[in-house]
Amino acid sequence: MERIPVLKLDQFLLVTIQVELHDQLALTLQDDLTTMVSRHSSRGVLIDISALDIVDSFIGRTLAHIAALSRILDAATVLVGMRPAVAITMVELGLTLPGVSTALNVERGMTLLREAVGNEHDDEDDAE
């Protein structure tokens, strides 16, 4: 079956969507990511959508589901590389992506994820 590769990097999972994300492929990605977050006890998921030329309501909903599922499994989700035209279209369409953090590029996205995990460690240190 056609699927989007997911890379494991330390405690994070990285996905770069390089093909057109049709509905079934989006659902397969959602299942794969959820399974891998659980299997590797990942703390963060970074999804690069810079190659996507549209995000319609189905893809948007799937991305929001991925973030919600990851959060339940104790992992943060960051969406990076959204094209300006895609952002404008999403807002007009009424898609808000609740619970999804965004960053302009992969570098900033990784910083965001590391901070999210780092802050939690600090909290634990304080509690001790």
Place this chain on the structure above:
Amino acid sequence: MNTTTKTTRSESVLIRNQEDLQRVRALVRQWAQPPLSFSTVEQTKLVTAASELARNTLIYGLGGTFLIEDVTDALARRGLRLSFRDEGPGIPDIAKAMQDGYTTGGGMGLGLSGAKRLVSEFSIDSAPGKGTLVCITQWTRRL
């Protein structure tokens, strides 16, 4: 309503499965290229609207036909008109179906209302047992 539009060319696609949705998106993407002077944002909006409406045709209309037309109005303005026709159950309450967040299929309820906001013109014709026809037009900006 533009009753005086002229169609210079057209192409249709049967919408029966997921692959056909990709076909519709690819065709709109391809037709929205130059010489038609759509901006990247206008292209993106049109392809996104087409994706929403084609999925509606597949899921709610139980399949149907997509038609794309290269149109020119009386003022020589060019645009693309997309029609989505199905012979499905039809929509009993169009006003309700056009509301943000209203859905009967477990989606986000943004398909019709969202698509309308993305294009220059939008029309819908539907009745129970008669199927549904949705037409949208994106006009290029005047040069």
